[in-house]
Amino acid sequence: MEPSHLSNIGSRIRKERRSKGLSQSDLSKNLGISASYLNLLESGRRTITVPLLIKIGNELSLSLKDLTVESNKRILSDVMDVLSNELFEDLDITNHETTEFISNNPNIAKALLTLNDSYKSLRDDMQNRLEIMDVESSVKEKKSTRLPVEIVSDFLQENKNYFDSLERKSEELRDKIGLKLGPGIGSTEIKFTSYLNIEHGIEVKIVPPEEDHKSVKKFDDNKKILFLSEMLTYTARNFHLAYQIAFCDGQKLIDEIVEKNKIYSDEVILLLKISLLNYFAAALIMPYEDFLESAKKYKYDIEILMHHYAASFEQITHRLTNLQRPDYEGVPFHFLKTDIAGNVSKRFSLSGIHIPRHGGSCPRWNVYIAFLSPGKIHPQISRMPDGKLYFCIARAFEKGIEKYGMPKSFVSIGLGCDMRYAKELTYSEGIDLQNKQNETPIGISCRICPRVDCQQRAFPPIDKDLKLDISYRGTSPYVTI
Numbered sequence: 030m031e032p033s034h035l036s037n038i039g040s041r042i043r044k045e046r047r048s049k050g051l052s053q054s055d056l057s058k059n060l061g062i063s064a065s066y067l068n069l070l071e072s073g074r075r076t077i078t079v080p081l082l083i084k085i086g087n088e089l090s091l092s093l094k095d096l097t098v099e100s101n102k103r104i105l106s107d108v109m110d111v112l113s114n115e116l117f118e119d120l121d122i123t124n125h126e127t128t129e130f131i132s133n134n135p136n137i138a139k140a141l142l143t144l145n146d147s148y149k150s151l152r153d154d155m156q157n158r159l160e161i162m163d164v165e166s167s168v169k170e171k172k173s174t175r176l177p178v179e180i181v182s183d184f185l186q187e188n189k190n191y192f193d194s195l196e197r198k199s200e201e202l203r204d205k206i207g208l209k210l211g212p213g214i215g216s217t218e219i220k221f222t223s224y225l226n227i228e229h230g231i232e233v234k235i236v237p238p239e240e241d242h243k244s245v246k247k248f249d250d251n252k253k254i255l256f257l258s259e260m261l262t263y264t265a266r267n268f269h270l271a272y273q274i275a276f277c278d279g280q281k282l283i284d285e286i287v288e289k290n291k292i293y294s295d296e297v298i299l300l301l302k303i304s305l306l307n308y309f310a311a312a313l314i315m316p317y318e319d320f321l322e323s324a325k326k327y328k329y330d331i332e333i334l335m336h337h338y339a340a341s342f343e344q345i346t347h348r349l350t351n352l353q354r355p356d357y358e359g360v361p362f363h364f365l366k367t368d369i370a371g372n373v374s375k376r377f378s379l380s381g382i383h384i385p386r387h388g389g390s391c392p393r394w395n396v397y398i399a400f401l402s403p404g405k406i407h408p409q410i411s412r413m414p415d416g417k418l419y420f421c422i423a424r425a426f427e428k429g430i431e432k433y434g435m436p437k438s439f440v441s442i443g444l445g446c447d448m449r450y451a452k453e454l455t456y457s458e459g460i461d462l463q464n465k466q467n468e469t470p471i472g473i474s475c476r477i478c479p480r481v482d483c484q485q486r487a488f489p490p491i492d493k494d495l496k497l498d499i500s501y502r503g504t505s506p507y508v509t510i
Contacts, residue, residue, distance in 0.1 A: 038073075038077060038082075039070055039071040039072055039073040039077075040071070040073070042070065042071055042085055043071040045091060046089065049089065053067050053071070053356075056085075059088050060081070060084055060085065060088060062081075104131055104139065104142070105127065105128060105131050107142050108127055108131060108138050108141060108142065109124065111145045112127060177294065177296040177297045177300050178300060180297050181300045181304055182375075184290065184292075184301060185304065185377060186378070189353040189379060190308075190350050190351050190353065190377055191351055191352075191353040191354060192286065192305065192308060193354065194282050194285070194286070195279060195308055195309045195312060196312050196317050198279060198282055199309055199312035199313045200312075200316055200317070202274065202278060202313060203313060203316055205224075206220050206221070206224045206274075207220055208220060217267050217339060218263070218266060218267055218270060221267065221270035221274060222270065224274065225255065225270070225274060228277075229253070231253045231255055231273065231277070232253060232255070233254075233255045233257065233270065234254055234255070234256050234257070235257055235259050236256050236259060237259050238258070238259060238260055244256070244258065245257070245258045245260070245265075246258070246269050248273065255270075255273050257270075263339070264339060264341045264344065265341065267314060267339060268310055268311075268340075268341075268344060271309075271310035271311075271313040271314050272306055272309075272310040274310070275309035275310050275313065276306055279305075279306065279309045283305045283306065286305060287301060287302070308351065311347065311348045311351070312348075312351070314339075314340060314344070315338050315344075315345075315348045317351075317352070317354060320338070320352075321352050321357065321359050323337055323338075324349065324352070324359060325453075327455070328454055329349065329360065329453065329454045329456075330455045331345050331346060331349075331406070331422075332406075342424060342426060343366070347364065347375075349362055349364075349444065350362050350363075350377050350379065353379070360446050360450045360453055360454070361379035361380055361446060361447070361450075362379055362380060362444050362446050363377065363379060363380040363382045363419075363443075363444070363445050363446070364376065364377045364378075364442070364444055365384055365396055365442065365443040365444075366440060366441070366443075367390070367397070367440065367443075368440055368441075369439050369440075369441075371390060371397070373385065380445055380446045380447050381417070382417075382419050382445065383473050384473075385473055385474045390473070390474055391472045391473065391474060391475070391485075392485045392487075393471045393472075393485060394421075394423070394443065394471055395407040395408070395409035395411075395422070395423040396423040396442070396443030397441065398423070399423040399424055399425040399441045399443075400439060400441055402425075403424075403425040403426055403427065403439060404426060405424065406423070406456065407422065407423045408420070408421070408456045408457065408460065409421045409422070409423070409469055410448070410451075410460070410462065410469060411445070411468070411469055411471045412469065412470050412471065413471065413472070413473075414470075414472055414478060414480060417447075418448035418468065419445045419446065419448060420445060420446055420448055420454065420456075420462075421444065422443070422444055422456050423441055423442065423443040423444070425439055425440065425441035426439070426440065426441075426442075427439055428440055448462070470483075475487045475488040
């Protein structure tokens, strides 16, 4: 059986197994193979023999045709995706023509997909090189430009922002603390405070603004007192309490993660530990299985999840990027947090979209448009220069101590996914996802975006010669005849 069919058949087997409520262990026993070998078959990393395929079909009540026809459907879907690129818009290729072509020429269809993969790989490589050129041109120092915060960000990306040991420990602690699913704000705070006092001898003291208006949290290790500002929101207060529990009960696991990955820089270690403590705190407040179940039930409605878990918009959206437990994943999201000046303070991408390291992102992104009407959730279908589509939402809001006269800042958070997951989100309801008029052409950043006709372009693309005409002005200064 050809390698291109393996992952498609494997994914069909996994889908049918799960629909029948069978674990890999259950099915493997019935087939007389190991669970690890079945895992390799489902992930497309092992060839499936015809006798075994028939056996699997019998166990799952599927015919051999049912299992193999899926691969042809996948080829059709992939070719249609390729031909939807704006490069082919003028050809007016119909779905019927595409179906007929694949039926008569399956090998040529596969060749087309291989060629497209090579083209995309070349474009991605060029895009990465252009970004490196952009960064290097703006940094005069000869030393490495990879900052500690970027190293930590890359580390989270490499691990898909999922750490199983921290998830399991947080579940164990929830049982110990006595947290039930969907607790109210007050009961959570009381139980967290009680646990810290009984288990770790830590007293929690709420500090009024007249005593300390500069800090929101401070832990005195000698006196075993955790000071929290009275000006914190209840969701922030709960999170800081959960963070303190993570600090007391999760240090050993976090140290193991740091040591296992051979991280030696003190700055990087400190930043990574803070990130993992925040991760632990979020898992404590929003337990994995219940949170994912609720997210799917409410179609990723962030505002419902905020009420259900007594958490903030940022806490919920950030937690949605952690849902990558093997065999029980959520929608693979990208996440972006930026200020009104375009400085990106948090970024993470499982959707495949490229997020610039150093800000300067496309002003057409809804994450920036959201600043025009804070508090409102803005959906957007984003079309990248290579034709790739993403469904994104964004919301801008005010952050800071809740006291009149205290300085505050505006931030915007963007959350998005590959277009194929759009229907799983409540925010896509009422939007014609097939209508190209609803797509917003965006780029990564002006310096590396090929859309020279964009009226919001702030810089010419660095891979093209700057040719200006003193007697002509196009939609932007960088468009000439």
